[in-house]
Amino acid sequence: MDCKYFGECGACRLYENGYEGQLDEKISENKLLFSEYYDGDISIYKSLTSHYRARSEFKIWHKGNAIFYAMNHQDKKNVVLIDECPQVNTFIADLMPKLLHLIKEKKIDFKLFGADFLSSSKGEIVVSLLYHRKLDDEWFQKAKEIASELDIYIIGRARKQKLVIGQDFITEYLNINEKIYKFHYIENSFTQPNPRVNEQMIAWAMKSLSNIGGDLLELYCGAGNFTIPFATQFQKILATEISKSSINAAKENMALNGVTNIEFVRMSVEEFVQALDGVRSFRRMQHIDIQSYDIQTLFVDPPRSGMDALSLQFATRYQNILYISCNPKTLYRDIEILSKTHKIVDMALFDQFPYTHHVEMGVKLVKK
Template sequence: MKDFETLDTSSYDTQLANKTSKLLAEFKNLFTIPEPEIFTSEPINYRMRAKFCIYLEGELVRYYMVDTSDNSKRKVFLTKFPTASKLINDLMPVVADYISSHRELSVKFFEIDFLTTLSGEALITLLYHRKLDESWIEEAKNLLGHLREKFPDNIINIIGRAFKQKILLDTDCVYETLTVNNKQFRYQQVENSFTQPNAHVSEKMLTWVQNNTSDLSDTDLLELYCGNGNFSIALAGNFRKILATEISKTSVESAQINIAMNNVTNLKIIRLSAEEFTEALNKKREFNRLKNNNVNLDEYSCRTVLVDPPRAGLDKDTIDLLKRYEIIIYISCNPVTLMDNLKSLTETHRISKFAFFDQFPYTEEHIESGVILTRMQ
């Protein structure tokens, strides 16, 4: 049975070496690549978010996760989760104890999600199989007050969710601060939207890309799948202008807030899919979202394109789009789809930089990769 409550941190270096050497052999079997840079994680308390199922044993609230390692799908009960941030571990017993003693909060309570930040904020989402009413809101406010009293140095908020319900007691986001080359960047992160799970490794990813684009200040950058502006904002100082696209409305709204918070003036983020952007660039379709944001694609001189796609990787049309650019920066959370996409991209480009970022410690093959490709002469 998998043990979620303990971590053998003494094995961290060995497991990372085994994982990267295995993956490196697979990449070298297919491609000519330089020796990769390897960026480590903190060995404990590295995840900024965690999700737990809830088991109600009478009035007692118990956290559990499902063990899928041997297909048994056993419930594994836990009181701590060292993989998660220290703040999540500090909050877990306090939240469970309070809800256990307040029936209005425990009835048909089935899941809890924690989202925390390096800057000390926490957003706790309580999920229910019942409609939440005024009595729940009143008791949830009491819980929030209790947590804020217990953790006066942290900013804590609560959300209640049920079928077709989302109840905010205050806000549905946290504000993270990431440090890149000794400069701090501030990001709004919204509940239920994508954020990098390992914040310290995210800082290393941003630093790596920033360092490898420092000589491109007279050119422009295109970013696809930009999320809340995580990369674009940190790279704004390296480029003349940046145009970024993202399909998620929530992420685009956060990105606009993040642009303003970081006083970035040379970045525009537009809600377009990669496919829609390709159509716009090929002048097959006109999009009001470009016109309304005063974006004229002909005014951009992009030598570099950056992509951080979902696990499914890139489709053929997007790969064909990337091949137009002199420099391709590909951030991937899935080595399998990355290898598949590189088979096509290396027809026109050579791999000039390669990095592994251990976003997901103690996993056999799950790792973030960074690849920089340069067009062959």
């Protein structure tokens, strides 16, 4: 990827040796990090080298009468004004200058400070425009004209306001092992930013859990990104998530894909452990016969902070653990604990965030 803002824009920090060079650096770093617990081969999954991001957030910078997209400078003190970003997919890249021009032309740039893009692989786009002012009917009408002209959806966000023009989600299609899965991605909710790498992650996870037997328990299930493809491999799946909006999206995505063997439950890990052990009953789980599950495998994809102490202790109950992590450092911390009862039998590195120090890791552990 060539970018005229390399060296200034803080979004990319590993660029001097090209795509393969930055990937080699991350592979070496993580092989060394986990060498104490795993000396086998690490499967490597590459990204596209440019136009790989399906969501991105930009500052809007006002300079005189003009407005610009902006990113944080590498010095973390200043900003870099940009007119393009080769990270974003071609649909977002094409839209960016057109949108900025119309925002200025329609005079809806007053106190606009951010623009967030969410795109499907087929070019359906939701743009969230972020304001430090209350949005009125005039704003809505002008934004509606822009949405119509550019064939996009626009969300206007201000304090205690969310104005939706069209809809607040896009429909993404993921190709996993030559089967198409359909997902609704909702604006302002977490989605995997790199769809092609996401497909590879899901395929690796499915391979890791093939012919494993028993039922599956998933913690931190989000909107069902992994859960729904897993449905073909298990008789029953129980999936938990603390976010109400994510659980609602997961149930909707389950219906979109005609899946019927997953129970999505909104509860914390602590609450689930209490329910599983019969310590406490929850109305949310009244329709679920939890004792009918033969859970032998636990799947987790926690936030960057990793698993908490209770989750780690709970995880050691299960024969198989599959752990997806977006933070190798917290993964290493958690492996230190899990390695007392489990052994790593497979590991993968997914280059979800090219030209940065970040990677996604996958680890399969089996009870000793």
